[in-house]
Each structure stands twice: as structure tokens, then as C-alpha cells.
Amino acid sequence: MWSDWKAADEAGDAGLAAALASELVELTPKSYCSWFQAGLLSKAVGNWPESLERNRRALELFTPKDAEEFGGANPAAWNLGIASTVVGDWPSARHAWVAYGLDKFQAEAGPIDVDCGMAPVRLNPDQPSLPHQVLFSAGNTEVVWCWRRSPAHAVIASVPLPESGHRFRDVVLHDGEPKGTRQLDGQDVSVFDELGRLEESGLPTWQAQVVGATGNDFQALSDLLEQRGLGLDGWSGIRLMCSDCSHGAQQNGHDHIPAASDDVKRLGLAGHESDLDEVIETWLSGRHGIQVLNLDLLW
Incomplete structure (x- = not known):
């Protein structure tokens, strides 16, 4: 047998x-x-x-x-x-x-919702971990940062690209086997593969292009958005890489598309339009030389 x-x-x-x-x-x-x-x-x-x-x-x-x-x-x-x-x-x-x-x-009873730190989760994983595994897929593979709420589930803290089929604050189920690492505060943090989506947030995903803002300006914007439960991600810093390198097996001679470094910064934002408009208006008041070129709804 x-x-x-x-x-x-x-x-x-x-x-x-x-x-x-x-x-x-x-x-x-x-x-x-x-x-x-x-x-x-x-x-x-x-x-x-x-x-x-x-x-x-x-x-x-x-x-x-x-x-x-x-x-x-x-x-x-x-x-x-x-x-x-x-x-x-x-x-x-x-x-x-x-x-x-x-x-x-x-120690407690009821649903588990505990701060278990930050962890990167690979949405729509492209490599199975088990024989006969049916991989969950809602779109393209993407590694995003999440707030872990238990050893097995987490809330998406990044603003995923629309192609991933996921949104800011979606709740995802993830495996416990490390699949590569990412850096957080200078330390290697294990990446976990998504096993499924438990809850959809429904928060719209937007894209903005900004000129003239410094790192401190973006941090101030991030703080304002966080206070309102809204999302911000620096999409200009996204680096595309092959599956093997994403899983931690860096290959010699692999050339990946570098992150953009021009003056126009591409931001991913999550939330409802009225809330985002209000925060951006507050952020721009008293700041000179910053332009928000557009705010486009993606999905």
C-alpha cells in the first residue's frame, strides 16, 4: 500500500x-x-x-x-x-x-487576532510545496508585506498591484514553510506562500504620480494615511525578478529589471476617493514644490 x-x-x-x-x-x-x-x-x-x-x-x-x-x-x-x-x-x-x-x-478564547509581527507573503505562489497541491491563484505572483495575526493568517499591509488580484487589508491564509527571505530593518525575514484568501477588503486601489517629494515628505503622507486606515506603497521601488531568485536561490548572471529611479515617483494607494483626496490635500498644504500629477482608479 x-x-x-x-x-x-x-x-x-x-x-x-x-x-x-x-x-x-x-x-x-x-x-x-x-x-x-x-x-x-x-x-x-x-x-x-x-x-x-x-x-x-x-x-x-x-x-x-x-x-x-x-x-x-x-x-x-x-x-x-x-x-x-x-x-x-x-x-x-x-x-x-x-x-x-x-x-x-x-491564554485566551475566541478568534485569534494577535500581533505576530510583519512578514512577507507570496500571493498566488507559482511553485508547489506538496505533491498534488492545488495552488491558490487570483492573479500574478507578488510578494507583499503583511501584518501576521496568527501563525497561519495575515492582513495585507502593502498595496498590491492590481494584476495580483488582491487588495490592501485582504486577509490571507499562509503556509508555515519558509520560501525565501526578504529584508526588514536589516534582518532576513522568511517569506510564506499564500494558501488562500479568507476575507476581501473591497478597498479600491489607486495609482498616483508625484514629483518633488522627499523621503520625509512620503513618510509624512504615509503617517497621515495610516491614521485613517488607508494604504500607501512605493511602486517605483518594485523590483521584478524570476521565480528562482524570488524563492531565495539567487542565480549568477541573472539580470532583473531594476527599480525605477527617475524623479517621478509612482505610488500605490488604497482607500475611497473622498478619504484619499482629503488626506492628500492636508499633506500638500504648507509643502511647496510637490505636484501630484494624477490619481487614477485602477480597480
Whole structure:
């Protein structure tokens, strides 16, 4: 049965793998490995209720011997936390994170909404992490900064390009396996792949072109927008790169399109027009030599 399971993985036969996963847990109902592998398949294809139940069972069967194999950590606990977050089963999610060793999630009840710091998330990932994985896609791949609200979900803090199919303050589900790094305050921070979108913010995305503003001016604009819950991103600084380099495997000889460095700065803005107009008017008052050439609604 195990040989057939591996062969189905290698052949990319998701239908056969699903049938074998069900047979595995029936034949070996007390095997952590069987339930964990079956739960991985459910995760890969996005069957979250099934993934929750299979990883819950794997968690119950986890032994000290299994812990040795996985370096003391229980990967089924992490996958249970992800699946529980999707379906909104917060008691199960808290139980999962505590089982993984994250004791701070035991203290309270109800939905998890905790400041877990900033993290980059790859929207619409282009490389699978698991056999048979169905990648979530709403548009083009883009790495954006997010406010992490739990180990498995985050709120988009950047203003994504419209081509990504995402907006500022969308809530996204993300995996726990690092896929490359980005720099934050001089430190490497792991990139996580998006697994799905939990909530859409509906906030419109705009583009503005600005001339004559300094870094301090843009920081002042950012502060004003943040006070109103609006978004700002410096789109002139976006750097396009290939998939391998985006995932951290920098290739020698790869030439990527450099970020723009001309005097006209391209900004991405998020919010409703009246709110943005009011903030921009406040920002420009008392500042001389700055021109906002346009404010165009993108989507």
C-alpha cells in the first residue's frame, strides 16, 4: 500500500492518491504516519474540513518516537492549526498551536487576532510545496508585506498591484514553510506562500504620480494615511525578478529589471476617493514644490 502511495505521488495521480489515503487510514488506524500523510494530501487539495479531522487524529497518535523523527516538533499540529483557521474552529486552532509549542495562544478564547509581527507573503505562489497541491491563484505572483495575526493568517499591509488580484487589508491564509527571505530593518525575514484568501477588503486601489517629494515628505503622507486606515506603497521601488531568485536561490548572471529611479515617483494607494483626496490635500498644504500629477482608479 505504501509503495502504491509513493507511486501515485510520483505519477501526480491525485485521484489514486486520495483513494489510497483513505485505505491507509482504514488499514492502519493507529498509525501517526498514515494520518499525517493523509492530512497532507487533504491540505494540498484544499479540503480543509478533512485536513482538520485527519491532522487532529494524527495529533492524538503522536508518540515520543515520532517526535524524534521530526526533531521534537509535531508537523501535524501546524497543519491542524492552518485547517482550523480556515474553518474558523478557534478552539482547535489554539489547541494545535499549543501542541506545537506556542503556549501564548492558550491564554485566551475566541478568534485569534494577535500581533505576530510583519512578514512577507507570496500571493498566488507559482511553485508547489506538496505533491498534488492545488495552488491558490487570483492573479500574478507578488510578494507583499503583511501584518501576521496568527501563525497561519495575515492582513495585507502593502498595496498590491492590481494584476495580483488582491487588495490592501485582504486577509490571507499562509503556509508555515519558509520560501525565501526578504529584508526588514536589516534582518532576513522568511517569506510564506499564500494558501488562500479568507476575507476581501473591497478597498479600491489607486495609482498616483508625484514629483518633488522627499523621503520625509512620503513618510509624512504615509503617517497621515495610516491614521485613517488607508494604504500607501512605493511602486517605483518594485523590483521584478524570476521565480528562482524570488524563492531565495539567487542565480549568477541573472539580470532583473531594476527599480525605477527617475524623479517621478509612482505610488500605490488604497482607500475611497473622498478619504484619499482629503488626506492628500492636508499633506500638500504648507509643502511647496510637490505636484501630484494624477490619481487614477485602477480597480
